[in-house]
Amino acid sequence: AGGRLATDLKDTPVAYSILTRDFIDALGITNQFDASDWAPNSVKSIAGNGGGYGDDVSNAPGTYNVRGAGGGRAQRNFFIYFSPNDSYVVERFDFGRGPNAVLFGNGGLGGVSTVTTKQARFGNNFTEVAQTFGSWHNSRTTLDVNRALNDRLAVRTAAVYTDTDGWRDKQFEKVRAAFLTTSFKLTRNTTLRAEGEYGESKRNQT
Numbered sequence: 038a039g040g041r042l043a044t045d046l047k048d049t050p051v052a053y054s055i056l057t058r059d060f061i062d063a064l065g066i067t068n069q070f071d072a073s074d075w076a077p078n079s080v081k082s083i084a085g086n087g088g089g090y091g092d093d094v095s096n097a098p099g100t101y102n103v104r105g106a107g108g109g110r111a112q113r114n115f116f117i118y119f120s121p122n123d124s125y126v127v128e129r130f131d132f133g134r135g136p137n138a139v140l141f142g143n144g145g146l147g148g149v150s151t152v153t154t155k156q157a158r159f160g161n162n163f164t165e166v167a168q169t170f171g172s173w174h175n176s177r178t179t180l181d182v183n184r185a186l187n188d189r190l191a192v193r194t195a196a197v198y199t200d201t202d203g204w205r206d207k208q209f210e211k212v213r214a215a216f217l218t219t220s221f222k223l224t225r226n227t228t229l230r231a232e233g234e235y236g237e238s239k240r241n242q243t
Contacts, residue, residue, distance in 0.1 A: 049140065050137070051133060051135070051137040051138060051140060051141075052077075052133065052134040052135055052137070052138075052148075053131065053132070053133045053134070053138070053141070054076050054077055054131070054132045054133075054134075055129055055130070055131055055132075056072055056075060056076070056129060056130040056131075056132075057129050058127075058128055058129060060075075061124050061127065061129075061130070062167075065169060066124050066130075067123065067124050067177070067199070068121050068122060068123050068124060069111055069121070069122040069124075069127075069130060069150060069152060070100075070101065070121075072124070072130040072132075073101040073132070073150070076103075076130075076132035076134075076150075077132075077134065078103055078104045078134055079101050079102070079103050079132065080101060080102050081100075081101045082100045082101055082102055102147060103132070103134050103135075103147035103148040104134060104135060104147055104148070105147070106145070106146040106147030106148075111150060111151075111152075112142050112143065112149065112150065112151035112152070113151065113152050113154060114151070114152070114153060114154055115141060115142035115151050116142070117142075117143055118152075121238065122152045123197055123212065123214060123236075125179045125181075125195055125196070125197035125214070125216070126154055126155055126195050126197075126214075126216040126234065127152045127153070127154060127155070128152075128153045128154060128155050128156070129152070129153045130150070130151075130152055131150065131151045131152070131153065132148065132149075132150050133148045133149045133150070134147070134148040135147075135148055136148075154216070154218065154232060155181070155193060155195060155216070155218065156193065156218060156220060156230065157183060157184075157185075157191035157192050157193035157218050157219050157220040157230075158183050158185065158191055158193070158220075159185050159188065159189075159191050159220065159222065160185050160188075161183060161185060162183060162184055162185055163181075163182070163183050164180075164181070164182045164183075165179075165180070165181040165182075166178075166179070166180055166181075167179045171201070172204075173201060173202040173203055173204055174200070174201060174202045175201040175202075176199070176200050176201065177197070177198070177199045177200075177201070178197070178198045178199075179195070179196070179197045180194075180195060180196040180197075181193075181194075181195045182194050182195070188222070189221060189222040190219070190220070190221050190222075191219065191220045192217070192218070192219045192220075193217075193218050193219075194215065194216065194217045194218075195215070195216040196214065196215040196216070197212060197213070197214050197215075197236075198212070198213050199211065199212040199213075207241055208241055208242065209239075209240065209241050210238070210239070210240040210241075211238070211239045211240070212236065212237075212238045212239075213236055213237055213238075214234060214235065214236025214237070214238075215234070215235055215236065216232070216233070216234045217232065217233055217234075218230065218231065218232035218233075219231050219232075
């Protein structure tokens, strides 16, 4: 998906890594920035002004370098996306390394990263609720519901609520967001997808 060549990823001559949903859940990865810790040759960028990861809130959840060069703008489904890619809505994280990553969206010298969002699935109904707790009053709740309405129409919704403090005084982060997507099978080989997301994020980086 997203490639400019109609070839399988396993047959494409490019350094490309995928973090699957099982991997995301096993390690408790919450966003694309944290996912970069598990991508080969990736290093988080530290702001020179002492602001930590990223210069200000507009860079949240941060930037990183791949092979010593910028990792390119974050993407969602291979389109540039400027909001944080929270993992509650993600099926997988993709990381392409080096200039050959231009085959997958808006790549740069260092590579490209993108997320693939969850899709409404046909013939499969499920409801998943997850709750995690951690240090510094870290609490995170996620919801994932899929409903196949008939053979041609399916809907899926997901939501997240995060409330956590930090190891510094007065540091906190609160995230509330919801996601809705639908899939409509036009023909045997053609499916129309639509998706939308609304949320807000508040944080104080001391």
